[in-house]
Amino acid sequence: MQLTGAEALIKSLEQQGVDTVFGLPGGAILPVYDPLLDSSIRHILVRHEQGAGHMAEGYAMATGRPGVAMVTSGPGATNIVTPIGNAHMDSTPLVVITGQVATGSIGTDAFQECDITGITMGITKHNFLVQSAQEIPRAVAAAFHLATTGRPGPVLIDVPKDVTQSKMDWWYPSTIEEYDLPGYRPEIALDEDAVDRAVALIATSQRPVLYVGGGTLKSNAANELLAFAERTGMPVVTTLMARGAFPDSHGQHLGMPGMHGVYTAVTALQRADLLISLGARFDDRVTGKISAFAAGAKIIHVDIDRAEFNKVRHADVALQSNVGAALRAFDAAGAMPASMDAWWREIRSWQETYPLVYDEPTLEGPLRPQHVIASIAEKAEAGTIVTSGVGQHQMWAAQFWDFEEPRTWINSGGAGTMGFGVPAAIGAKVGRPERTVWCIDGDGCFQMTAQELVTARSEGIPIKVAILNNAYLGMVRQWQEMFYDERYSEVYLSADLPDYVKWAEAMGCVGLRATNLKEMDDVIDEANKINDVPVVIDFRTDSSEKVFPMVASGASNDDIIVHPSQQGRAL
Amino acid sequence: MSPEPFLGTTSHTPVRHHILSVLVENKAGVLARIAGLFARRGFNIYSLAVAPAESHARFSRVTIVVDAESAPLEQIVGQLDKLVNVVAITDLAPVDAVERELLLATIQTNTANRTSLLDTLANAGAAIVDVDPGAVTVMLAGTPASCDQLERALESFSDVELHRTGRVALPRLGEAAPQ
Numbered sequence: 241m242q243l244t245g246a247e248a249l250i251k252s253l254e255q256q257g258v259d260t261v262f263g264l265p266g267g268a269i270l271p272v273y274d275p276l277l278d279s280s281i282r283h284i285l286v287r288h289e290q291g292a293g294h295m296a297e298g299y300a301m302a303t304g305r306p307g308v309a310m311v312t313s314g315p316g317a318t319n320i321v322t323p324i325g326n327a328h329m330d331s332t333p334l335v336v337i338t339g340q341v342a343t344g345s346i347g348t349d350a351f352q353e354c355d356i357t358g359i360t361m362g363i364t365k366h367n368f369l370v371q372s373a374q375e376i377p378r379a380v381a382a383a384f385h386l387a388t389t390g391r392p393g394p395v396l397i398d399v400p401k402d403v404t405q406s407k408m409d410w411w412y413p414s415t416i417e418e419y420d421l422p423g424y425r426p427e428i429a430l431d432e433d434a435v436d437r438a439v440a441l442i443a444t445s446q447r448p449v450l451y452v453g454g455g456t457l458k459s460n461a462a463n464e465l466l467a468f469a470e471r472t473g474m475p476v477v478t479t480l481m482a483r484g485a486f487p488d489s490h491g492q493h494l495g496m497p498g499m500h501g502v503y504t505a506v507t508a509l510q511r512a513d514l515l516i517s518l519g520a521r522f523d524d525r526v527t528g529k530i531s532a533f534a535a536g537a538k539i540i541h542v543d544i545d546r547a548e549f550n551k552v553r554h555a556d557v558a559l560q561s562n563v564g565a566a567l568r569a570f571d572a573a574g575a576m577p578a579s580m581d582a583w584w585r586e587i588r589s590w591q592e593t594y595p596l597v598y599d600e601p602t603l604e605g606p607l608r609p610q611h612v613i614a615s616i617a618e619k620a621e622a623g624t625i626v627t628s629g630v631g632q633h634q635m636w637a638a639q640f641w642d643f644e645e646p647r648t649w650i651n652s653g654g655a656g657t658m659g660f661g662v663p664a665a666i667g668a669k670v671g672r673p674e675r676t677v678w679c680i681d682g683d684g685c686f687q688m689t690a691q692e693l694v695t696a697r698s699e700g701i702p703i704k705v706a707i708l709n710n711a712y713l714g715m716v717r718q719w720q721e722m723f724y725d726e727r728y729s730e731v732y733l734s735a736d737l738p739d740y741v742k743w744a745e746a747m748g749c750v751g752l753r754a755t756n757l758k759e760m761d762d763v764i765d766e767a768n769k770i771n772d773v774p775v776v777i778d779f780r781t782d783s784s785e786k787v788f789p790m791v792a793s794g795a796s797n798d799d800i801i802v803h804p805s806q807q808g809r810a811l
Numbered sequence: 812m813s814p815e816p817f818l819g820t821t822s823h824t825p826v827r828h829h830i831l832s833v834l835v836e837n838k839a840g841v842l843a844r845i846a847g848l849f850a851r852r853g854f855n856i857y858s859l860a861v862a863p864a865e866s867h868a869r870f871s872r873v874t875i876v877v878d879a880e881s882a883p884l885e886q887i888v889g890q891l892d893k894l895v896n897v898v899a900i901t902d903l904a905p906v907d908a909v910e911r912e913l914l915l916a917t918i919q920t921n922t923a924n925r926t927s928l929l930d931t932l933a934n935a936g937a938a939i940v941d942v943d944p945g946a947v948t949v950m951l952a953g954t955p956a957s958c959d960q961l962e963r964a965l966e967s968f969s970d971v972e973l974h975r976t977g978r979v980a981l982p983r984l985g986e987a988a989p990q
Contacts, residue, residue: 423899
């Protein structure tokens with residue numbers, strides 16, 4: 241069967257089971273958009289290519305399936321660089337297809353030419369510049385294989401226009417050998433010796449902590465984690481990328497560690513004699529000053545990526561494995577710590593003294609952002625998916641929304657990409673249409689990617705967006721207040737400009753506003769009743785509110801700053 | 812792959828230079844991927860030699876002499892191995908390797924320096940590969956140390972143009988052979 245390269249590309253995506261592509265056409269990718277009309281694949285037409293990338297990420301994080309985005313060459317390609325970098329930092333499986341100028345024009349500075357494979361070399365797991373139509377099926381199959389196996393990540397396929405326009409004899413690789421990836425070996429046998437050494441370390445531990453990272457979610461190991469944690473009785477912390485991997489309601493869960501982590505989670509890591517790191521990478525936002533991090537702890541480091549071992553922290557036992565297989569091996573070997581009675585007593589006393597708190601809101605407002613989040617959460621049905629942008633609102637959402645199941649918390653961790661929330665929510669809702677999707681956003685973040693609400697309205701994707709509008713780039717403001725003598729430099733945004741309600745309405749959404757507690761309750765109820773169009777709520781929150789606890793940048797986690805109402809408390 | 816898995820402890824090798832013999836797919840951009848990785852991770856390359864591997868047009872061999880003080884060797888190898896086009900990495904400590912390098916140099920000659928130049932070349936075991944009335948081009952294929960020695964010896968001559976290829980290496984016999 242003879243096909244054009246463009247037809248082969250679409251057919252290859254169908255072959256991979258792709259149901260949705262997020263994208264925006266342009267000159268170089270034009271040929272591919274023609275056969276797309278005849279395909280079963282749903283295309284979501286975005287308003288900016290960055291939106292396509294973050295939607296694909298939201299889709300991938302909500303479903304566990306790779307997200308697919310398609311854009312044109314030049315600025316289309318460079319506009320999706322931020323999502324690619326974001327997906328690379330958070331190990332999100334993406335396949336990004338970019339149009340490219342015709343092969344004969346490459347290197348001539350042709351119209352809308354850019355070296356996107358060169359640009360994304362350092363922020364993709366791999367990328368391809370396809371040289372002939374005949375190679376398209378192999379490139380697509382290989383891209384999906386690379387994106388979804390081992391440590392997942394973004395893969396880019398750059399397809400020149402003459403390649404999509406020329407003819408090929410249809411074929412599709414049926415075996416991994418045909419992918420032609422001689423250097424790629426994601427599967428490795430479990431190192432039984434390392435398992436034995438880990439089990440021996442666990443047996444001597446009296447103060448262990450399960451340090452759960454995003455890899456636990458990537459490897460779908462939440463069930464294994466629950467079984468292992470409950471059998472051994474160990475305390476659990478879940479990092480920003482792992483929220484939802486272990487139920488927040490579980491008695492062994494201490495919460496999120498890190499710069500804005502729960503006091504008990506941060507301190508348990510500091511005082512532990514053993515950390516079992518499960519798909520976590522000792523990120524600086526978790527460790528604080530690395531030389532002072534968990535100084536008395538031995539480390540069992542489980543990761544699918546061996547380059548993570550000893551990168552930041554020496555591993556006493558390094559076990560290259562996906563998290564589920566490692567936990568099953570630990571269980572099979574009967575891994576059990578020594579008595580943890582004293583450890584749990586200590587942990588409980590921290591929890592009692594330093595719970596997560598915020599100041600009570602007053603009736604007339606302004607609203608407390610933490611209270612807004614808790615109120616939305618309280619009124620949300622079980623299994624609601626939450627996305628966020630980056631900043632104070634993100635930390636409050638991670639702190640005050642209780643996550644009970646995997647893939648219900650979607651945010652930008654490693655890269656810290658402002659504007660992630662709205663498009664990620666759209667992607668998540670496309671992937672899990674039966675779920676309610678809330679985006680907890682900040683006013684600064686919202687302004688970066690809000691235009692995608694036009695996409696949401698026109699494509700019938702009814703997400704809910706809560707803007708915690710404190711009129712500031714709040715996290716930067718917090719740092720300037722605490723570390724720059726309250727010298728506020730370029731952080732004021734205004735609560736009224738833009739008018740978020742009018743903006744929402746102009747984009748075809750329902751726009752609501754709340755300035756006091758009564759209005760807050762009313763608009764949340766109203767938003768919950770709307771299921772056909774996107775809803776945007778402008779919550780007017782207290783500008784001076786800060787995220788606590790906090791570990792200052794570069795400080796030791798021992799020097800954690802608790803909420804002002806708890807300062808000076810004795811344990 | 813190296814015969815030893817790079818797991819376990821961080822090894823700051825006492826030997827400053829380490830040789831990585833890297834088998835890569837012979838595809839466009841592979842060298843850029845390797846160079847880019849070293850640059851963005853802050854690993855230092857001391858020398859680099861690239862050529863098609865054995866008889867396979869499909870693969871090339873890149874011999875990289877790395878500065879193992881700039882980063883733990885385990886990190887360099889672990890990150891390098893994640894490049895999809897990298898097929899196999901053999902890590903050779905200099906003491907376990909047979910290393911050779913090619914040096915080419917053109918030296919301006921005159922009656923005053925001719926004798927001492929010939930002595931220098933004879934001592935180094937270098938061969939003359941090109942001559943004209945005013946200059947001579949010589950080559951030495953030898954250990955990096957012997958190339959260093961000749962390079963230093965040639966410093967006493969003026970107007971020397973000298974190129975070195977960077978080293979290639981194979982394990983000493985008796986050590987595990989690269990795959």
